[in-house]
Amino acid sequence: MDWADLFFISLGSAVVFYYGVKLLLFSRMLFPKVFFPLPKTFFTSQGEWAVVTGASEGIGRAYAFELAKQGMNLVIMSRTKATLDQVAKKISETTGQRVKVIVTDFMKENVFGEIDNQLRGLDIGVLVNNVGMLPSVVPSEFLDSKGLNEIITGLINCNVKTMAKMCRITLPGMENRGRGVILNISSGIASVPFPMYTLYAASKVFVERFSQALQAEYKDKGVIIQAVSPFGVSTQMAAYQKANLVTLSPEDFVESSLQYIKAGDKTYGSICHMVLGWFLRSIPLRILYSDSVLHSLQDYVKKKAVENANATKHATNGNSQK
Template sequence: MDLMELFFISLGTVVVVYYGVKLLLFSRMLFPRMWFPLSKSFFSSMGEWAVVTGSSEGIGRAYAFVLAEQGMNVVIMSRTKVKLDQVAKEIGDTTGQRVKVIVTDFTKENIFSEIEEQLRDLNIGVLVNNVGILPSFIPCKFLESVELDQTITNVINCNVKTMTKMCKIILPGMENRGKGVIVNISSGVASIPFPLYTLYAASKVFVERFSRGLQAEYKDKGIIIQAVAPFGVSTRMAAYQQTNIVTLSPEDFVKSSLQYLRAGDKTHGSVCHTVLGRLLQSIPLKVLYADSMLHSLQDYVKNKAAQKISISATRATFENAQNK
């Protein structure tokens, strides 16, 4: 066997082993309960309370419900008191757990000293940093955003500053107790530089990088810190799209994502979203950045929004007719 033949055999072996390991690692995503099991008392063992930001609806509301079902009292936080009170009542009636409501607007400045005071002395075992905003519901170029200066401030305050400040408030208690869970909600669009969602995607990249760096710093302290990057979830931000194999309900997504809590410092939260992430990263950026693709994306979102408005208007007309 000459040297060249030996080289190619060795190279082939390395390639087979490399992709074999990658396939094995990916296959674990298909069976999370087997590969990443959590005991029934896992969450309640972290601490008495869970804190969920942006929990008046959507993914945040679903996290609050699931954690209460796991035996935790929950602190729910958002800017709409009426919605929070309704969620608090539903959680209390359904699970019997205590619910603390904190009304706050995460786009504003100088709100965290009051939040810290209200959370003082709570034994917080889980923090879910879910709150986030889109610069514009209809995707658009950066300079086309309405009230751009205020939009920049709002996105940074809500999507970036809030997460870091909430970690600053709650992480010390977890470090002292040597246990805790922090889940930071990123987004699938942060998988690549994403035109028309440039500011939003960039803010979610920060969420991911911050989370993974923080996990490296505090993993030895017994704390799990994970970035969760979903794609389609049927929420207000996604115009309440019809659920299917790709677009999950908030409840289904949250239950799925928590099964991957021990799967590493970043997860897409479900098998289908993991596949979408791999596919998105495999498409050449020149294809994704083509004007035709970007226009198609804008038209798709506009049409979905128009359909939702039309359905809502029709439903309202029908209900008004019934009430007459």
């Protein structure tokens, strides 16, 4: 056997070993309850309180209810008091847990001093940084956004600054106690540079990198920090598309994502979204960035948004006539 044969055999073995390891790691994600089991008291062992931003609806609301079912008291935060009060009442009635409401607008400046004061002294075991701003459900080019200056400021405040500030407020207590969980909600479209959702996708890249680096810093101190990057979830940001195999309901997504808390510093939260992430990363960017693909995406989302708006309107009219 000459050196060339040895080289190609070694190269082939390395490739087989590499993809074998990746397949093994992927197979673990199919059975999270087996490979990443959580004891029944996992969440309550982290602390007495959970804090959820953007908790008035969608994913944030679902996290709040699920954590309350796990036995945690809740601090729920959003800018709409009436909706928060309704959520708080329902959580209390259905779970018996205490709920504290903090009304705030994360797109504004200088809101964190008051938040810090209201959270001071609480044994916070879980923080879910869920609040986020999407400039428009329908994708569009950067300069086509109306009120672009205000959008830039609001989006950075809401999607980037809020996450970092909330970590600053809650992380010291977790570090001192040697326990805690921080879930920072990113987005599947942050998997690649994503035109037409440029600002939103870029802000979610920050969420992922910040979370992964922060986990490297605090992993040995007993704190779990994870970026959760869903694709389609039936929320206002997705124009309330009907739940299906790909677009999950907020409740189904949250239930699934919590099974992956010990699966690493980033997760897609579900098997179907993990496959979507792999598929998106596999598409050559020159295809993804072609005018035909981008315009087709724009037309599809616009059509779905109109269909869902009409369906909601008809349902509302039907209910009002009963």
